Amino acid sequence: MSFAPLLNDSFLRACRRQATDHTPVWLMRQAGRYLPEYVATRAKAGSFMGLATHVDYATEVTLQPLARYPLDAAILFSDILTVPDAMGLGLSFAAGEGPRFAHPVRDEAAVAALAVPDPEKLRYVFDAVTSIRTALNGRVPLIGFSGSPWTLACYMVEGAGSSDYRLIKTMLYSRPDLLHRILAINADAVAAYLNAQIAAGAQAVMVFDSWGGVLADGAFQAFSLAYTRRVLAQLRRTGDDGQDVPRIVFTKGGGLWLDAMAEQLDCEVLGLDWTVDLGAARARVGGSAGGPGKALQGNLDPNVLFAPPARVAEEARRVLDRFGAPHTDPATIGPTHIFNLGHGISQYTPPEHVAALVEAVHSHSRALRRG
Amino acid sequence: MSFAPLLNDSFLRACRRQATDHTPVWLMRQAGRYLPEYVATRAKAGSFMGLATHVDYATEVTLQPLARYPLDAAILFSDILTVPDAMGLGLSFAAGEGPRFAHPVRDEAAVAALAVPDPEKLRYVFDAVTSIRTALNGRVPLIGFSGSPWTLACYMVEGAGSSDYRLIKTMLYSRPDLLHRILAINADAVAAYLNAQIAAGAQAVMVFDSWGGVLADGAFQAFSLAYTRRVLAQLRRTGDDGQDVPRIVFTKGGGLWLDAMAEQLDCEVLGLDWTVDLGAARARVGGSAGGPGKALQGNLDPNVLFAPPARVAEEARRVLDRFGAPHTDPATIGPTHIFNLGHGISQYTPPEHVAALVEAVHSHSRALRRG
Numbered sequence: 198m199s200f201a202p203l204l205n206d207s208f209l210r211a212c213r214r215q216a217t218d219h220t221p222v223w224l225m226r227q228a229g230r231y232l233p234e235y236v237a238t239r240a241k242a243g244s245f246m247g248l249a250t251h252v253d254y255a256t257e258v259t260l261q262p263l264a265r266y267p268l269d270a271a272i273l274f275s276d277i278l279t280v281p282d283a284m285g286l287g288l289s290f291a292a293g294e295g296p297r298f299a300h301p302v303r304d305e306a307a308v309a310a311l312a313v314p315d316p317e318k319l320r321y322v323f324d325a326v327t328s329i330r331t332a333l334n335g336r337v338p339l340i341g342f343s344g345s346p347w348t349l350a351c352y353m354v355e356g357a358g359s360s361d362y363r364l365i366k367t368m369l370y371s372r373p374d375l376l377h378r379i380l381a382i383n384a385d386a387v388a389a390y391l392n393a394q395i396a397a398g399a400q401a402v403m404v405f406d407s408w409g410g411v412l413a414d415g416a417f418q419a420f421s422l423a424y425t426r427r428v429l430a431q432l433r434r435t436g437d438d439g440q441d442v443p444r445i446v447f448t449k450g451g452g453l454w455l456d457a458m459a460e461q462l463d464c465e466v467l468g469l470d471w472t473v474d475l476g477a478a479r480a481r482v483g484g485s486a487g488g489p490g491k492a493l494q495g496n497l498d499p500n501v502l503f504a505p506p507a508r509v510a511e512e513a514r515r516v517l518d519r520f521g522a523p524h525t526d527p528a529t530i531g532p533t534h535i536f537n538l539g540h541g542i543s544q545y546t547p548p549e550h551v552a553a554l555v556e557a558v559h560s561h562s563r564a565l566r567r568g
Numbered sequence: 569m570s571f572a573p574l575l576n577d578s579f580l581r582a583c584r585r586q587a588t589d590h591t592p593v594w595l596m597r598q599a600g601r602y603l604p605e606y607v608a609t610r611a612k613a614g615s616f617m618g619l620a621t622h623v624d625y626a627t628e629v630t631l632q633p634l635a636r637y638p639l640d641a642a643i644l645f646s647d648i649l650t651v652p653d654a655m656g657l658g659l660s661f662a663a664g665e666g667p668r669f670a671h672p673v674r675d676e677a678a679v680a681a682l683a684v685p686d687p688e689k690l691r692y693v694f695d696a697v698t699s700i701r702t703a704l705n706g707r708v709p710l711i712g713f714s715g716s717p718w719t720l721a722c723y724m725v726e727g728a729g730s731s732d733y734r735l736i737k738t739m740l741y742s743r744p745d746l747l748h749r750i751l752a753i754n755a756d757a758v759a760a761y762l763n764a765q766i767a768a769g770a771q772a773v774m775v776f777d778s779w780g781g782v783l784a785d786g787a788f789q790a791f792s793l794a795y796t797r798r799v800l801a802q803l804r805r806t807g808d809d810g811q812d813v814p815r816i817v818f819t820k821g822g823g824l825w826l827d828a829m830a831e832q833l834d835c836e837v838l839g840l841d842w843t844v845d846l847g848a849a850r851a852r853v854g855g856s857a858g859g860p861g862k863a864l865q866g867n868l869d870p871n872v873l874f875a876p877p878a879r880v881a882e883e884a885r886r887v888l889d890r891f892g893a894p895h896t897d898p899a900t901i902g903p904t905h906i907f908n909l910g911h912g913i914s915q916y917t918p919p920e921h922v923a924a925l926v927e928a929v930h931s932h933s934r935a936l937r938r939g
Contacts, residue, residue: 361914366871370879413842413869413910415886453823453843471784472824498784500737508741515786539784543732 198327198437200398201335208270209338211523212401212443212465214484214492214530220517220562221269222555223340226541227262228274232548234261245290249275255325256332263336265548266555270337270401273329273394275322277344277405280386281353283314294357301356303364308375313386316393323397330398340445341399343390345406346383346424353379362411369420376420384424388431395433395442403445403468404428410450410470417454422461429463445494449540455482459491469495470539475519479532486524486531493520494535497554502546506553513557522565536562569698569808571769572706579641580709582894583772583814583836585855585863585901591888591933592640593926594711597912598633599645603919605632616661620646626696627703634707636919637926641708641772644700644765646693648715648776651757652724654685665728672727674735679746684757687764694768701769711816712770714761716777717754717795724750733782740791747791755795759802766804766813774816774839775799781821781841788825793832800834816865820911826853830862840866841910846890850903857895857902864891865906868925873917877924884928893936907933 203209207221229235238258242248249255259274278296282288287299302308316323330339344352352358354365354376368376391402409421425446436442447468451458458467459482469478475496484490501512516536524531536558542551574580579592600606609629613619620626630645649667653659658670673679687694701710715723723729725736725747739747762773780792796817807813818839822829829838830853840849846867855861872883887907895902907929913922 361871363871363874363914363916366869367874370869370872370875370883410843414845415890416869417843450821450843453845472781472788472821474785474824498737498741498787500732500734501741503734503738504741512741519786543734545734 198398200330200438203338203400204335205269205337208535209400209443211533211535212445212492213441214465214490214533216523216525216527216531217533218563218566219559220523220534220536220565222536222558223268223270223272224262224538224542224551225272227268227272228258229542230544231542231546231551232261232265245276246288249279250321252321252324252328256328259325259329260332262551263333266552267559268337268555270340271329271333272340272403273322273326273342273399275325275342277342277348277407278352279319279322280314280343280383280390281349283318284311284386285314286353296352297357298352302353302379303368305375308378311379311382313382313389316389319390319393322390323393326394326397326399330400338400339398340401340403341391341394342403342405343387343428345404345409345421345446345448346380346387346428347412347421348406348408349383349387350376350379351408353383362408369416380420380424381427384427385431388428391428392431392433395436398436399442400436400440401443401445402432403447406446406448406451409448414453417451418457421448422454422457426461426463447494452478458482464491466492466494466535468537469493471496471498472539475516475534476521479520479534483532484530486526487529490532492533492535494537496537496539499538499540499543499546502542502550502554504550506550509550509553510557513554514561517558517561517565522568525566569769571701571809572704574709574771575706576640576708579906580771580814582904582906583816583863584812585836585861585904587894587896587898587902588904589934589937590930591894591905591907591936593907593929594639594641594643595633595909595913595922596643598639598643599629600913601915602913602917602922603632603636616647617659620650621692623692623695623699627699630696630700631703633922634704637923638930639708639926641711642700642704643711643774644693644697644713644770646696646713648713648719648778649723650690650693651685651714651754651761652720654689655682655757656685657724667723668728669724673724673750674739676746679749682750682753684753684760687760690761690764693761694764697765697768697770701771709771710769711772711774712762712765713774713776714758714799716775716780716792716817716819717751717758717799718783718792719777719779720754720758721747721750722779724754733779740787751791751795752798755798756802759799762799763802763804766807769807770813771807771811772814772816773803774818777817777819777822780819785824788822789828792819793825793828797832797834818865823849835862837863837865837906839908840864842867842869843910846887846905847892850891850905854903855901857897858900861903863904863906865908867908867910870909870911870914870917873913873921873925875921877921880921880924881928884925885932888929888932888936893939896937
């Protein structure tokens, strides 16, 4: 495959801790229900999985937010539960409810039957990646993604979303051997899944550890962090075009483990939720000019977007100011920031508030660099 | 009022950072649905509020866990939403659902109408405190409690539990003036409420900031921490018996703000959830022998109680070991630990597992002190 040359590399440069003239911005779940055009496409597709498994629809919705806003990256439209679905767990989305698995993994027999899925069952994802990259035509880079081994295991064991994680934690504390086996398989499956996305054209990959933050200290390191490491260790480092592929890891609620993540994860970027002081995070793990460190991504509370546009812009500037001026020396690497929310955008967000956000990030981050 | 002399002061001593011969233990929500005798009393009372507002029933259920387990403290059986209910918001508990307010506080007029409630409307709580303290007969101390100003405001604005806190955060970012007014009234109401509990016989008080952890860095300090400070500044320091009344503050999900809480909160004890490394927390805020610091309370994941009793005991020992040996010099103050869960006990907990937990805490903490 050959794709058009990249026109806006600000996101990839910031991932590599290279200087950029503005702070790149994209939003988790930027292709989503807050956009009327997304709702229209989903209605045509009939269902969420009908949308996610249809290459043309997935391409269409991925590009929708880029038509409205000058975002600096696109992210594959898909679901984090495609991998366990391909393992045969039977994913469904009932109307008005979250995801549900027909065959949750709760006993020794179910765990023994688990295996890394046949990649052909996920072909629709890889085809979507290639289609989106082609449709982007070099405008901005395309991010591929997966749920983390732990986060996938939460859904696989609970069978659905959970408020207390009782079933998986019962397994964790009662039969850690079973959970370790699930996580090892998940890690290998996630690595294969992300590598196939890279082969299909993804220019960066992100691991969403959405539920790492529910774990106890000690358990996080053993049951989440260790398996994210196992994923990262197996990832391809370059795409078919020979370009390096930055890796982002985001643990929601993981602020207390920021140092452990920075030390132990072989990735370029760490995502942060809104509970973290971005200035303190930069000081701890952002590195200095010429030295090692992690690029930081985040961390506006998505609820800020319910405030009037002027207040949205003010809060965006506050986040940029907390990080402080990124380094500007094109000759070296140094601390960089990728602006994002601290969690997926809410379906109730007024679309025009997003425009105010993106504009504020671009203009204020340019002003910050002028000092 | 005059009450029987206290026979087991290990909890109060640990709150004051005085040496004890074992680590005291109690459990958040220890009087609750996991106990069949609680379910029986609640059935007699007809409803949750029927239970909470009936002095004899409230006394009965408060003492139930103490009849089963050698716990080192009792906590008033009540609900955190009694104060906004007394403000006239109309609290109800529909079957199978959480609490709900008939009159949520969402606009300027509702905020303007808000006031510190008439203490007579909360008389049933103070009467329960006196009744429980009398019934305890000095066996262990009685802890009174309240929700924090921010946590009460979450329910008052949302009208019920929430998964995204969209309504209150919209107010926070759009009309911070309205939220500050709610929080100021809540703080004064909570202080009066806790002072009346102290006058009625509570020997320690705890502020539950159950939802502080959902706030962004910066917003936590301005909208939660500042108003918990305002509560603490108004609290009586001694009971009618002349004894000092230790103050505990617990922010679930507040681990990132531990230093700020230790510096700014005029309280004796900080509660910690399971995401916090208890050894690191002790090093940061636990103080040294003879020096200032906070006693620490926590922090076992309540889900551990679903594992077999031997594993429960093992995890309890792990928590005690993370804290390390408390100081043992009776002549001075120093780092102390009060064992607890990191959140309320689950209704699905097997009661016999709690017995294993309490036994393990008592025996292992005695062994730790022998070195």
